[in-house]
Amino acid sequence: MGNVQEKFNEFQRGLGTDISPTWRDLAKADSKPVPGFLTQENAPNLGTAKIPVDRYTSYDFHRQEVEKIWKRTWQVVCREDEIANVGDHFVYNVADMSFLVVRSAANEFKAFWNVCLHRGRRLVDESGCGAESFRCGYHAWTWDIKGKLAWFPGAWDFPDVDAEKYSLREVQVGTWGGFVFINPDMNGISLAEHVGSMDKHFQNWPLDKRFSLWHIQKKINANWKVTMEAFLESYHVVQTHPQALSSVAEHGTQYDIWDDGEAHYSRTITPTGIPSKHAKNGTALGAIADVWALLNALRADVANTLPSDIHDRATISEWRRKTMKEMTGADYSKLSDAEMLDSVQYFLFPNFCPWYGEGLPLSYQFRPDADSPDTCLFDIWMLIRSPDSGAAPPAPKTIKLGPDDRFEPHIGAMGKIFDQDDENMPFVQIGLKTWPGDPEGLTMARYQESRIRHYHQILMKKLSQP
Numbered sequence: 001m002g003n004v005q006e007k008f009n010e011f012q013r014g015l016g017t018d019i020s021p022t023w024r025d026l027a028k029a030d031s032k033p034v035p036g037f038l039t040q041e042n043a044p045n046l047g048t049a050k051i052p053v054d055r056y057t058s059y060d061f062h063r064q065e066v067e068k069i070w071k072r073t074w075q076v077v078c079r080e081d082e083i084a085n086v087g088d089h090f091v092y093n094v095a096d097m098s099f100l101v102v103r104s105a106a107n108e109f110k111a112f113w114n115v116c117l118h119r120g121r122r123l124v125d126e127s128g129c130g131a132e133s134f135r136c137g138y139h140a141w142t143w144d145i146k147g148k149l150a151w152f153p154g155a156w157d158f159p160d161v162d163a164e165k166y167s168l169r170e171v172q173v174g175t176w177g178g179f180v181f182i183n184p185d186m187n188g189i190s191l192a193e194h195v196g197s198m199d200k201h202f203q204n205w206p207l208d209k210r211f212s213l214w215h216i217q218k219k220i221n222a223n224w225k226v227t228m229e230a231f232l233e234s235y236h237v238v239q240t241h242p243q244a245l246s247s248v249a250e251h252g253t254q255y256d257i258w259d260d261g262e263a264h265y266s267r268t269i270t271p272t273g274i275p276s277k278h279a280k281n282g283t284a285l286g287a288i289a290d291v292w293a294l295l296n297a298l299r300a301d302v303a304n305t306l307p308s309d310i311h312d313r314a315t316i317s318e319w320r321r322k323t324m325k326e327m328t329g330a331d332y333s334k335l336s337d338a339e340m341l342d343s344v345q346y347f348l349f350p351n352f353c354p355w356y357g358e359g360l361p362l363s364y365q366f367r368p369d370a371d372s373p374d375t376c377l378f379d380i381w382m383l384i385r386s387p388d389s390g391a392a393p394p395a396p397k398t399i400k401l402g403p404d405d406r407f408e409p410h411i412g413a414m415g416k417i418f419d420q421d422d423e424n425m426p427f428v429q430i431g432l433k434t435w436p437g438d439p440e441g442l443t444m445a446r447y448q449e450s451r452i453r454h455y456h457q458i459l460m461k462k463l464s465q466p
């Protein structure tokens with residue numbers, strides 16, 4: 001017994017109280033069976049090593065990432081429904097590169113380097129719909145939507161140009177969970193290998209059967225990793241999102257990590273619907289109820305406000321099962337309280353966060369948006385389960401925000417939370433540039449910040465590869 005206790009103390013995974021148990025304990029008390037893969041814990045002790053600061057600030061480090069990560073990995077471009085019809089296309093920029101992804105036939109996507117093969121102008125400036133061809137704005141060289149050179153003026157003067165050789169330069173393209181991915185490395189691994197066994201976790205939670213309520217993209221003046229790391233732990237909730245403490249037990253969050261061949265992924269499950277042990281104002285569910293009301297607002301005829309006399313997780317879940325059913329027509333009766341309420345967020349190396357469950361049905365992606373370590377793009381999708389019968393609404397246009405724009409005017413209660421996160425990130429970047437602390441780098445918690453440490457370990461492994 002002594003040994004077991006010592007072992008647990010040696011690596012404590014969360015700290016519960018009577019009022020605010022850990023997610024592990026809540027799962028045992030769930031009013032329905034919780035799927036086994038959610039209760040399966042996988043939290044290796046990754047130690048307490050510091051994270052060197054130059055990984056966030058150095059241009060050289062950024063260039064290594066461009067060469068070894070961004071040119072070689074699978075990355076999300078958009079949802080399939082954002083390019084729903086033949087000729088619809090999406091311009092995807094990462095670091096100093098630009099790619100063009102097009103629905104080239106009803107069930108076919110193609111992706112190319114977005115560069116004209118005459119003298120190198122960026123071929124397409126903006127995403128768009130229904131294109132029959134892509135014409136360069138400089139000298140009018142024109143490619144069809146399958147990437148074949150279709151026409152160019154003065155062909156008589158280009159004896160060395162033939163259409164076959166001048167097809168747009170392709171990159172790998174694939175889909176998973178309703179997302180369109182590309183990988184610039186034509187010799188790289190398949191998307192299935194990249195996703196690996198994380199796919200099993202989503203087998204009964206098909207993200208492709210969801211539609212985007214909104215897609216918002218914000219430019220943030222911070223390194224992509226600084227920004228992403230604000231979303232890989234719940235430890236910041238106490239200070240950054242104080243209004244959430246009455247309904248989010250951040251300290252009881254479960255953190256899990258997996259490596260499966262080429263797939264590297266992790267997960268947080270944050271209990272919702274009970275107060276944090278740091279909460280000062282009891283069990284008011286205000287902040288999270290506002291977010292759920294936002295989801296229900298899809299149908300004006302469905303009551304979307306959580307009744308104020310409901311406090312315990314089982315009753316809140318039952319209310320959500322009922323209102324969500326009224327809204328989508330789908331059957332939620334078998335879903336556990338955990339799946340109806342909690343924040344279950346996955347992370348797939350290097351930069352993609354698909355969420356599981358109805359608690360917060362989001363997805364994120366983070367990437368450098370210029371040839372610089374100091375700015376990034378943060379994409380967020382709110383994914384609602386498609387109605388069981390009838391068509392899902394068409395994808396909305398991406399809302400693009402600059403560094404000084406706020407989320408709240410566009411996405412309400414949810415936006416307020418992102419604005420709070422955004423009030424930290426640029427100031428982290430500023431602080432890191434004159435880091436006065438331990439020369440070895442930043443300090444990370446052993447458990448609550450283990451997902452950050454894990455992906456840094458994978459990142460350094462990739463950067464050391466030839």
Ligand code: FES
Nearest residue numbers: 116118119136139
């Ligand atoms: S650079 Fe594109 S047509 Fe000349």
Ligand SMILES: [Fe+2]
Nearest residue numbers: 230240241421
């Ligand atoms: Fe946050």
